[in-house]
Amino acid sequence: MKKANIAVIGCGKLAQNQHISNLMIAKNANLACFCDVSKETLDELHVRFPEVPIETDYKKVLANPEIDGVVIATREEYHVPISIEAMEAGKHVYVEKPLAETPEECEKVLIAEQKTGKKALVGMNRRMAPAYRDAKKILDRNGGMKSAFYRIADAFEIDWGEYYGLGKRLTLECCHIIDILRYFAGSEVASVFCAASRQDEESILLTFKNGATAMILSSGYAPWETPKEHFEAMAEIGLVTVDEFCELHTYGMPGEESCRYYEGHSHVEREQSHKKWIKNDGLKGCVALRAYLADEQRRIEALDHNSKEYEKERHILDYRYPHINYSVDKGWLGAMEHFADVILNDVPVEAARASDGLNVTQIINAIVESRDTGKIIKLDL
Numbered sequence: 001m002k003k004a005n006i007a008v009i010g011c012g013k014l015a016q017n018q019h020i021s022n023l024m025i026a027k028n029a030n031l032a033c034f035c036d037v038s039k040e041t042l043d044e045l046h047v048r049f050p051e052v053p054i055e056t057d058y059k060k061v062l063a064n065p066e067i068d069g070v071v072i073a074t075r076e077e078y079h080v081p082i083s084i085e086a087m088e089a090g091k092h093v094y095v096e097k098p099l100a101e102t103p104e105e106c107e108k109v110l111i112a113e114q115k116t117g118k119k120a121l122v123g124m125n126r127r128m129a130p131a132y133r134d135a136k137k138i139l140d141r142n143g144g145m146k147s148a149f150y151r152i153a154d155a156f157e158i159d160w161g162e163y164y165g166l167g168k169r170l171t172l173e174c175c176h177i178i179d180i181l182r183y184f185a186g187s188e189v190a191s192v193f194c195a196a197s198r199q200d201e202e203s204i205l206l207t208f209k210n211g212a213t214a215m216i217l218s219s220g221y222a223p224w225e226t227p228k229e230h231f232e233a234m235a236e237i238g239l240v241t242v243d244e245f246c247e248l249h250t251y252g253m254p255g256e257e258s259c260r261y262y263e264g265h266s267h268v269e270r271e272q273s274h275k276k277w278i279k280n281d282g283l284k285g286c287v288a289l290r291a292y293l294a295d296e297q298r299r300i301e302a303l304d305h306n307s308k309e310y311e312k313e314r315h316i317l318d319y320r321y322p323h324i325n326y327s328v329d330k331g332w333l334g335a336m337e338h339f340a341d342v343i344l345n346d347v348p349v350e351a352a353r354a355s356d357g358l359n360v361t362q363i364i365n366a367i368v369e370s371r372d373t374g375k376i377i378k379l380d381l
């Protein structure tokens, strides 16, 4: 099978946890180059994957005619400039979310797409999660999503990056949820209302142009054992729920499977055994895994921070998922295979595109405005 040559620009936490390992196993992609400004990061990667070329200057990656596409997983401020340069150099782009903080910046990527004929996919990867792809089909077979509830909740202390100040959970995390609700609704957001009970905890109400509605609970106060994401939606007929990407239920939907479990997800180099727990026990297996990881975290945090033992184990806290990588399939592998398919076969893009990145940024900005003013904000997207 022909494979798309894909380089990764920005080989930090997310790229190492997801894109690199997924490109290693993607059936239609060849990991063509690691590019990072950090020589130390590249040296570490070279030890692990000596067959993959390394490069510190992304401009050299873009000048390489063998490379078909680039995954841009730098932090936010480089998303737009590198995307534009990459498309101008003839590469297709998969750029991490959020595309940019302002609509004006996002628009520059749309202009580059039009000018170059290249495609920019945005890393709002939940559209590629197997459980959500099934949920979408089930909703559509049963008259479409009418109203929905989405919880995304984790621990406040998680570092969301230094770039956005207050509202960064909305910008960096809720962009995924806004996008997936647009996908489920099959419609664009028409208005938003947001209220915050306290810092880093928002309740959001969305209305869609087609009349659908959705509520989001976004919280930074959940104990770490909590399954992070829960989705439920009323269709024209019946209800569908998905817990933590691993357990789907339907209620009152004749002809639909009533319950399905989805296997977990892990890095090729790492522990795989939890995948079996999740495949066999669904949410129960996932909760057991999270409880184990929370115990590990507490154990390490309780160590003397000046001790050798702590020094040896503290990296586990940086990555949170020490032995197993991310535990559930949020669509990262599917996104890489889809990107390669877009490059090789010019298939229609099912992932989020730059235009989705733009609209989601406008919706997030409206949510922040609503939270800060107490007003309902209408959008014309």
Ligand SMILES: NC(=O)c1ccc[n+]([C@@H]2O[C@H](COP(=O)([O-])OP(=O)(O)OC[C@H]3O[C@@H](n4cnc5c(N)ncnc54)[C@H](O)[C@@H]3O)[C@@H](O)[C@H]2O)c1
Pocket: 009, 010, 011, 012, 013, 014, 015, 035, 036, 037, 038, 041, 056, 058, 073, 074, 075, 076, 078, 096, 097, 098, 123, 124, 125, 172
């Ligand atoms: N889709 C998801 O599920 C998901 C999850 C986590 C993070 N993200 C997004 O991924 C992006 C990266 O996050 P992270 O946690 O991996 O950050 P990180 O800081 O760990 O990694 C960024 C990397 O980019 C490198 N870099 C910076 N400038 C560069 C340049 N000019 N050329 C090449 N490399 C350069 C840095 O050295 C670093 O290694 C962020 O935008 C974040 O919002 C997405």
